[in-house]
Amino acid sequence: MEAHADVDVLVVGAGISGIAAAYHLTTQSPDRSFVVLENQESFGGTWRTHTYPGVRSDSDLFTFGYRFKPWTGTPIATADKILEYMGEVIDENDLDQYIRYNHTISDASWSSEHKRWTVTASLGDSDDGEGEPVVMTAKFLWMCQGYYRHSEGYTPTWPGMDSFEGDLVHPQTWPDDLDYADKRVVVIGSGASAATLVPAMANDAAHVTMLQRSPTYFATGRNSNELAEMLRELDIPDEWTHEIVRRKVIHDGSMVAKMSRLEPEMVKEELHQGIRDILGDDYPLDPHFTPSYRPWHQRLAFVPDGDLFHAIKDGNASVETQEIETFVEKGIQLANGETLEADIIVTATGFNLNVLGDIDFTIDDQPMDFSETVTWRGAMFSGIPNMTWVFGYFRASWTLRADLLADLVCRLLNHMDERGADVVTPTLTDADADMELAPWVKPDDFNPGYIRRGIHLLPKQGDRDPWIHTQEYVVDKEVLPTVDLDDGSLVFE
Numbered sequence: 001m002e003a004h005a006d007v008d009v010l011v012v013g014a015g016i017s018g019i020a021a022a023y024h025l026t027t028q029s030p031d032r033s034f035v036v037l038e039n040q041e042s043f044g045g046t047w048r049t050h051t052y053p054g055v056r057s058d059s060d061l062f063t064f065g066y067r068f069k070p071w072t073g074t075p076i077a078t079a080d081k082i083l084e085y086m087g088e089v090i091d092e093n094d095l096d097q098y099i100r101y102n103h104t105i106s107d108a109s110w111s112s113e114h115k116r117w118t119v120t121a122s123l124g125d126s127d128d129g130e131g132e133p134v135v136m137t138a139k140f141l142w143m144c145q146g147y148y149r150h151s152e153g154y155t156p157t158w159p160g161m162d163s164f165e166g167d168l169v170h171p172q173t174w175p176d177d178l179d180y181a182d183k184r185v186v187v188i189g190s191g192a193s194a195a196t197l198v199p200a201m202a203n204d205a206a207h208v209t210m211l212q213r214s215p216t217y218f219a220t221g222r223n224s225n226e227l228a229e230m231l232r233e234l235d236i237p238d239e240w241t242h243e244i245v246r247r248k249v250i251h252d253g254s255m256v257a258k259m260s261r262l263e264p265e266m267v268k269e270e271l272h273q274g275i276r277d278i279l280g281d282d283y284p285l286d287p288h289f290t291p292s293y294r295p296w297h298q299r300l301a302f303v304p305d306g307d308l309f310h311a312i313k314d315g316n317a318s319v320e321t322q323e324i325e326t327f328v329e330k331g332i333q334l335a336n337g338e339t340l341e342a343d344i345i346v347t348a349t350g351f352n353l354n355v356l357g358d359i360d361f362t363i364d365d366q367p368m369d370f371s372e373t374v375t376w377r378g379a380m381f382s383g384i385p386n387m388t389w390v391f392g393y394f395r396a397s398w399t400l401r402a403d404l405l406a407d408l409v410c411r412l413l414n415h416m417d418e419r420g421a422d423v424v425t426p427t428l429t430d431a432d433a434d435m436e437l438a439p440w441v442k443p444d445d446f447n448p449g450y451i452r453r454g455i456h457l458l459p460k461q462g463d464r465d466p467w468i469h470t471q472e473y474v475v476d477k478e479v480l481p482t483v484d485l486d487d488g489s490l491v492f493e
């Protein structure tokens, strides 16, 4: 094996976060050498992996788009449009030269002696199924691998699954040739993917049933932004429109999150009214759209132009809120004894949390146990040198944090140069060593299935700065740019 390159920064992943890292490195820390290693054959991450009918964002693109590149389309965008936008960012900033596709990283080991990470990747696939090994060394690792395993989605096991005679598919591994015209489809799940799939398939399928064990809150409204439309009509430059609309979306979003905490019943009633406006007063909102938790306790999905509810109104789709008893040859038998007949069952049942991209990490030959670490501002981890992880927001667009963290990391790298430091390690001070630790995400704050299933694998957070993982953009946007890097929580060598 031959060492192919030594770089200042190695970015893992070319999704929305990895491309942000590359852009900000070139603009805020331009003298640094870096590469982006990506497992897939092109950029996009989430937006390349997911190819199911209708795949789209569930938050607006003014804030899911980058701070530095105006979004000029509709607020909710399809995966294709998002890929197009990311492609423009890459072209306009000449970022392609830094990205190496088809590289799957398997190992990363830190050597205190060499003050470097050694990263092993496998390039492409050879005949024996193994790719050609590639080894690189890097001073700093910028982990942008996302939060779920791209190769497979999460499918629970139900009795009798093997007996089902139709097609069983997961949205994350959608077969290109799946023909659902005039077929009876059951989509299991009630999250954003199910809410997208049901109306997207309903026109062609014989009928689509959304089968959910428990309901989700949906917000509905036009897929347009009035303020953006007005600013565009006034010929305001795209850059201004982008910034103004971002501020408005962030303001409105934090008001909804706040109201969901303070006045959950009022928010619930507003969400319900949006659905009633389409489905009428007689539609049984309880149980189908009345979760047991308060709004925003899990991600609140936006249904653009109410398409899910229009598909229900038109009779092409319907909702069942029932436990599954067992799969049967012709479909699914429900706990109430009814059978839902299906030719195709789609398990829109979520992700497998994937901590650090399934990469085996060692520090000075010792296996690294990520779950034993305490996070430094949700970005770095106690005892792990020269490494950051981009984990975005649940209640706001992921990219808001990707941009903010990029500012912080570039500032940190530049600060290390100024100090003449090669290594930075978040380190608990004596005063912080005994603080009470909490999970990475507090279950009473946000508790979707993939987090519940994987929380034991994630780092802990403390009860005070800088060991808190806030998940609040409005806090981070004030705090992160002014963080004192010399407050003693980061040890430089």
Ligand SMILES: Cc1cc2nc3c(=O)[nH]c(=O)nc-3n(C[C@H](O)[C@H](O)[C@H](O)COP(=O)(O)OP(=O)(O)OC[C@H]3O[C@@H](n4cnc5c(N)ncnc54)[C@H](O)[C@@H]3O)c2cc1C
Pocket (backbone or CB within 6 Å): 012, 013, 014, 015, 016, 017, 018, 037, 038, 039, 040, 044, 045, 046, 047, 050, 055, 056, 057, 058, 059, 060, 064, 103, 104, 105, 106, 144, 145, 146, 147, 148, 150, 193, 356, 357, 358, 359, 390, 392, 393, 396, 397, 398, 399
């Ligand atoms: C259908 C869908 C819709 C969503 N809509 C929204 C939305 O509207 N708003 C929002 O804020 N969030 C949304 N999300 C969440 C979304 O995943 C994140 O917002 C964001 O796309 C994550 O970007 P990322 O670059 O951090 O990670 P990813 O998009 O997951 O990209 C990570 C990349 O790293 C690569 N990688 C991973 N491990 C390795 C390895 N070992 N070696 C090499 N490469 C590796 C992967 O191949 C991938 O390309 C959505 C998620 C899904 C699935």
